[in-house]
Amino acid sequence: MQKTPMASLGRRSFLRHASLFAVALPALEFGTLVFAGCNQARSMAGTTPEQMANVPWKTTIVAAGEPGEPLIVSGTIYAPDGRTPLEGINLFVYQTDATGVYSTSGGGGDNRATRIHGSMRSNKEGRYEFRTIKPASYPNSRIAAHIHAYVSGPDYPEYWIDEYLFEGDPFITGAERQKSVKGNFSSILTLQRGNDGVLRAVRDIKVERCTNNCRRR
Numbered sequence: 001m002q003k004t005p006m007a008s009l010g011r012r013s014f015l016r017h018a019s020l021f022a023v024a025l026p027a028l029e030f031g032t033l034v035f036a037g038c039n040q041a042r043s044m045a046g047t048t049p050e051q052m053a054n055v056p057w058k059t060t061i062v063a064a065g066e067p068g069e070p071l072i073v074s075g076t077i078y079a080p081d082g083r084t085p086l087e088g089i090n091l092f093v094y095q096t097d098a099t100g101v102y103s104t105s106g107g108g109g110d111n112r113a114t115r116i117h118g119s120m121r122s123n124k125e126g127r128y129e130f131r132t133i134k135p136a137s138y139p140n141s142r143i144a145a146h147i148h149a150y151v152s153g154p155d156y157p158e159y160w161i162d163e164y165l166f167e168g169d170p171f172i173t174g175a176e177r178q179k180s181v182k183g184n185f186s187s188i189l190t191l192q193r194g195n196d197g198v199l200r201a202v203r204d205i206k207v208e209r210c211t212n213n214c215r216r217r
Contacts, residue, residue, distance in 0.1 A: 053121075058129040061093065061118030068098030068133030071191075071199045073164065075184065076126040077151070082185070082206045085126025089153040089207060092119045093130060093164075095146070100136035134191075134199060137171060144171040156207050162187040164203060 062068075077089045094117035096102055103115040116135075120128045137145045144165050152158035162180070165172055165188045172188065180188045189201035 055090065055119050055121040057120055057123035057127055059118045059120050060131040061116055062132050066097070066116075066133050068136075069199055070131070070197070071134045071201070072129065072131050073147075073189070073201050073203060074127070074129035075203045075205060077122045077128060077205045077207065078126060080207060080209055085122075085124075086153065086207065087122055087124050087126060089122045089126070089151055089156065089205075090119060090158075091122070091128050091205070092150045092152075093117065093132075094148050095132065095135040096138065098133055098136050100138045100141075100145070134166065137169075142171050144169045144173075144176070151205060151207055153207070156209070159208065161205060164189055164201075166191060166201075 077086050077091070078084060079086050094102075094114045097116060116132065118130055118132075120130060122128050132147070135145045135147060137143055146163035146165050148160065148163055150158050150160050165176060165180075167188050167190045177188065180186045184202050184204040185206060187203065189203055191199045191201050193199055
């Protein structure tokens with residue numbers, strides 16, 4: 001029996017999106033369930049260590065000419081002490097396009113089939129960078145535009161981190177602001193436009209020692 005979209009929602013996504021589920025239904029007319037990318041628990045699962053070893057620290061996750069405002073996000077991944085840069089930490093990101101839709105290239109709502117996605121592996125300085133476009137909020141919703149992200153690495157089983165949000169978005173909630181830390185570790189990015197017209201933002205990441213309470217989807 002085919003699962004309904006509601007059945008595929010994770011616990012956290014359900015609490016956040018249940019009241020807005022009805023607005024996703026019109027997106028089915030485009031052959032895409034708007035919330036599909038949010039609610040699946042798979043990203044780099046199934047990727048071998050040998051494959052991840054060849055993943056660069058810097059990547060572009062959109063094709064040339066992708067509609068939307070060009071955006072470059074960079075930062076440093078640190079150990080739990082927040083001071084020691086970590087090499088070899090995997091970062092997987094995925095997002096909507098400039099219309100707020102998760103366009104997929106495959107079936108099943110698998111995150112890896114979401115059209116705009118990519119993987120990076122932090123370098124010796126703990127650095128990562130990805131070039132994309134600024135995502136849009138889901139159509140007819142009041143959910144802030146965001147980029148989803150997972151991290152993993154040696155001694156750090158894969159878990160999701162707070163979404164990348166964007167300062168100035170009117171849909172950022174008080175709760176999201178309250179839990180976001182200050183400075184470069186903030187999940188709410190401050191965007192700056194360069195002379196080349198490209199938006200840029202910095203977010204550093206402090207990895208967690210995963211336990212049974214680790215945040216996962």
